[in-house]
Amino acid sequence: MIIKKTGAIVSAIAATAFITSGCMCMHKSCVKTAPKQVKVEKPVTSSVKPQTTSINQQQLKSIFQDIHFNFNKYNLTNIDKWGIKQNVPAVLDKIAQYMKKHPKIKVRIEGNCDERGTVAYNLVLGWKRAMAAKQYLVSKGISPDRISIISYGKSRPLDPAHNEYAWAKNRRDHFVILSK
Numbered sequence: 001m002i003i004k005k006t007g008a009i010v011s012a013i014a015a016t017a018f019i020t021s022g023c024m025c026m027h028k029s030c031v032k033t034a035p036k037q038v039k040v041e042k043p044v045t046s047s048v049k050p051q052t053t054s055i056n057q058q059q060l061k062s063i064f065q066d067i068h069f070n071f072n073k074y075n076l077t078n079i080d081k082w083g084i085k086q087n088v089p090a091v092l093d094k095i096a097q098y099m100k101k102h103p104k105i106k107v108r109i110e111g112n113c114d115e116r117g118t119v120a121y122n123l124v125l126g127w128k129r130a131m132a133a134k135q136y137l138v139s140k141g142i143s144p145d146r147i148s149i150i151s152y153g154k155s156r157p158l159d160p161a162h163n164e165y166a167w168a169k170n171r172r173d174h175f176v177i178l179s180k
Contacts, residue, residue: 063098064107064175066158067091067133068168071114074128076136082168092133095175096140106178109133111151112158114167119153126151133173148178 067088068079079086099105111126130149138144159166 060177063094064177065091066172066174069129069171069173071167071171072117072125074125074132076132079168082164084168089136092136093140096137096142099137099142099146100140104179106146106148108148108150108176108178110156110174110176111149111153112156112170112172112174113154114170115154115157115162116167117154119155122153123151126153129171129173 067076068084068086069075070077070079076088076092078088095107099107109130111128111130113122113126113129117125127149130151134144134147134149137147154170157166157170158172159169
């Protein structure tokens, strides 16, 4: 008798929870009859950000990804060595498309180099790399006023190791979104 009463109580609690929360099923019959959401009087706080924000951040990272360069070069070509396989013009095309759709976006292109060469040489090479990317974006219809450039030369390595793999990662332009 006690087991039957306990089972009935558990069933009643489960049914109440189901009815108040609504069915999460996407079946046609459930979607039509699902109850409206109940307003919560107290705001619910959570340290977890809404999923749409993180998806947008992930999308931005996939669009505004670093572009890489060959040793001592600043031309925008395909890269396929030292662990990096990248179609640089295709990456820049995605950035240009996104910037056309979002005219309030401004970016800073940060030119970077590997550790080899003098400080002065790498500052100039980093500037040439950033300028090459800027000119490409401008050629695709992006206003030059929306793009700033800076060279960090060899002062901000992505990978601090002293080998070809690290140097290949460090020869890059990094894109920073300044405004939305």
